[in-house]
Amino acid sequence: MLKKMLPVSMLFLLLLPNVILAAPASSPAQPTTRPIQVNINGAFISSDSSPFIQSGRTMIPIRTLASLGLHYSWDGIRHTVTITNSSNDQFEMTQGQSIAYKNGEPVQMDSEANNYNGRIMVPAKFVSEAFGYSVYYEKIREIIFIQSRNFTPDTQAIHSADLKQARLAAISLPVRYSFKPGTSVQSDQSHYYSYAFASKDATRYAYSNGEITTVVEIAGTTATAIWQASEADIPGYPATTFGGVQPAYISDLFQDSFSYNKGVYSGYHTLSDGTVTTFKFPGLSYTELIRAIPE
Structure with a gap:
């Protein structure tokens, strides 16, 4: 189930035009690392x-x-x-x-x-x-x-009835954790991620980089990683836990999945009869992942 709903997906390069400056010959090359x-x-x-x-x-x-x-x-x-x-x-x-x-x-x-x-x-x-x-x-x-010092997250946005707005606000919260997070063994050239939410929910989600799944819960304006585990044991649920405890509702988190893979955003939605529908949407923006799910 996890493999089906969380396909490996490529982390996109951010695309807003930037200031281009003449680089002197001594300029160092930018390190080849995972984009932040x-x-x-x-x-x-x-x-x-x-x-x-x-x-x-x-x-x-x-x-x-x-x-x-x-x-x-x-x-x-x-x-x-x-x-x-x-x-x-x-x-x-x-x-x-x-x-x-x-x-x-x-x-x-x-x-x-x-x-x-x-x-x-x-x-x-x-x-x-x-x-x-x-x-x-x-x-x-x-x-x-x-x-900034006076910034506070928008509580209304996080718990909005507008699911798209609420989910975007949810992933915009920094995730706190009380354990040492797992380390991916992917090469620096591999940039993958996928978000999965429970149906009609924005307060819980599973984040995957193709190797590690992290389950996040949101209370008020605080996002906390409550469980993180390796995906190496697919198709069964991961057995290698890096921190926290696997929640009982884990299977409910894969109703709505938003992924990025090799330049293409994809969405997966599970209907009430269990049928999985797949759709693609255009755009090269991180926020394009969070959209209204088609009926």
């Missing part, structure tokens, strides 16, 4: 240059900072980027240097800004926290969540 998604204040942000982790630091395209309400400018002669917030605080970073300047005062960064394939990437945690934003990296789905 960015969620800012409850909304998924797209970029044609995917964030990545380097030496334990998450690097994000400078364009992403605009979604934080920050403004930036690039000095191509000095290879320096200047970031300004609404209070006119300025943060200046020079390509390849670990010393930055905030309002003219030197600050030691944990990673320098750099030019990767013509796009300036900056350390997300350092820059975000320098301007008062919190940063949380969720390992389970490989999403970096950046939130």
